[in-house]
Amino acid sequence: MKLLRYGPEGQEKPGLLDANGTIRDLSGHIADIADDALTPESLARIAALDPASLPAVPGTPRIGACVGHVRKFVAIGLNYADHAAESGMAVPAEPVVFNKWTSCIVGPNDDVKIPQGSTKTDWEVELGVVIGSRASNLSEAEAMAAVAGYCVVNDVSEREWQIERGGTWDKGKGFDTFGPIGPWLVTTDEISDPGNLDMWLDIDGKRFQTGSTRTMVFNVAALVAYCSKLMTLLPGDVITTGTPPGVGMGQKPPVYLKGGEVMHLGITGLGEQRQQVTRA
Template identity: 85%
Template sequence: MKLLRYGPVGQEKPGLLDAEGKIRDLSAHVADIADDALTPAGLAKLAALDPASLPEVTGNPRLGACVGNVRKFIAIGLNYADHAAESGMAVPAEPVVFNKWTSCIVGPNDDVKIPQGSTKTDWEVELGVVIGKGGSNLSEAEAMDAVAGYCVVNDVSEREWQLERGATWDKGKGFDTFGPIGPWVVTKDEITDPGNLKMWLEVDGKRYQDGSTKTMVFNVATLVAYCSKLMTLMPGDVITTGTPPGVGMGQKPAPVYLKGGEVMTLGIEGLGDQTQKVTRA
C-alpha cells in the first residue's frame, strides 16, 4: 500500500494511492496515518479494504507529510562511505545518531525556507524508515518486524550550525521546513530489498546526487536494532538513514549551497518523488 495524508496544513486527512494513481479517502476507516494505524494490525485492516470502494479525492490536493503525530524523527549520519569521504570524515565504526526536531516536518512539495542569516543550507536525499510495531532492545533478526514501511526524506541541513557552532549536529538539522517526508509511506511488503534502491536529487535540473541504498554502511535492520537500544521505538517514529554523495558541501572545487529561488527535486526507486521551492525565511 501507499499511504498518504492530503489537505491544507494542519487539516490533513488520511488516504491511499490506488493502482491507477488516484487518491482514495480513508477518513471513514482511520483517523490519521499515525499511531495504531501503522501497527501490523492497523495495516492489515487497511490492506483488507477494496480501494475502489473508497471515495475518490478529486482535483490536485496538497500532500502533507506522509506520517502524522511523529514522536521521534531520528537521523543517521555518515552512513554512506562515499559521502563520508566527500565530507572529509571517517566511516563510523557505529551509527552516528542525531535528532531532527519534529517541528521541521513538512509535506513533500512544501517550500523549504533558508533560515535567517544562513549561507550554508544544503540538501540530502535519504531513505526514511517508518516504525510500525516498535519496541526496545530489538535484535537485528527482530528489527524488520518493527518496520511499517519506507518513504523519501530530504534531510535539509544548515552546515554552519551543524559543524561550526559547537559539538552537536542537531542544531543544523531541525530548522523549520528542514524535514520534507513523503509523498507516501510505501508498506514494506512492496519493497523487496530496501538495501538496493536507486536515489537521486537535482537542483534546478542539475543532478547532484545519483546513488543507491546498496552503498549504505549500516543496513535498515542494523539501524533499527541499534536505535532501539537507545530508545523505545514507537509507531510513527521515522528514522532517516543517511545520504549518498553529491551534497552541496562536497562539491568541487567549491561547495554549492542554496541561496533561495531554486527548485529541488528528489526521489527514491519505488517510493515516489518530491519537489520543493527554496525560499528565505
C-alpha cells in the same frame, strides 16, 4: 500499499493511492496515518479494503507529510562511505545518531525556507524508515518486523550550525521546513529489498546526487536494532538513514542554496519530492 495524507497544512486527512494513481479517502476507517494506525494489525485491516469502495478525492490536493504525529525523527549520519569521504570524515564504526526536531516536518512539495542569516543550507536525499510497532532492544533478526514502511526524506541541513557552532549536529538539522517526508508511506510488502533502491537529487534540473541504498554502511535492520537499544521506538517514529555523495558541502568549491532554487528528488518505488527554496 501507498499511504498518504492530503489537504491543507494542519488539516490533513488519511488517504491511499490506488493502482491507477487516484487518491482514496481513508478517513472513514482511520483518523490519520499515525500512531496505532501503523501497527501490523491496522495495516492488515487497511490492506483488506477494496480501494474502489473508498471515496475518490477530487482535484489535486496538497500532499502533506506521509506520517502524522511523529514523536521521534531520528537521523543517521555518515552512513555512506563515499559521503563520509566527501565530508572529510572517517567511516563510523557504529551508527552516528542525531535528531531532527519534529517541528521541521513538512509535506514533500512544500517550500523549504533558508533560515535567517544562513549561507550554508544544503540538501540530502535519504531513505526514511517508518516504525510500526513499539520496540526496544531488538536484535537485527527481529528489527524488520517493527517496520511499517518507507518514504523519501530530504534531510535539509544548515552546515554552519551543524559543524561550526559548537559541535552538536542537531543544531543544523531541525530548522523549520528542514524535514520534507513523503509523498507516500510505502508499506514493506511493496519493497522487497530496502537495501537495493536507487536515489537521486537535482537542483534546478542539474543532477547532484546519484546513489543507491546498496552502499549504506549500516543496513535498515542494523539501524533499527541499534536505535531500539537507545530508545523505545513507537509507531510513527521515523528514522532517516543517511545520504549518498553529492551534497552541496562536498562540491569543489561548495555549493549552497541561496533561495529561488527548485529541489527535485526521489527514490525507486517511493515517489518524488519537489520543493521551492525560499528565504525565511
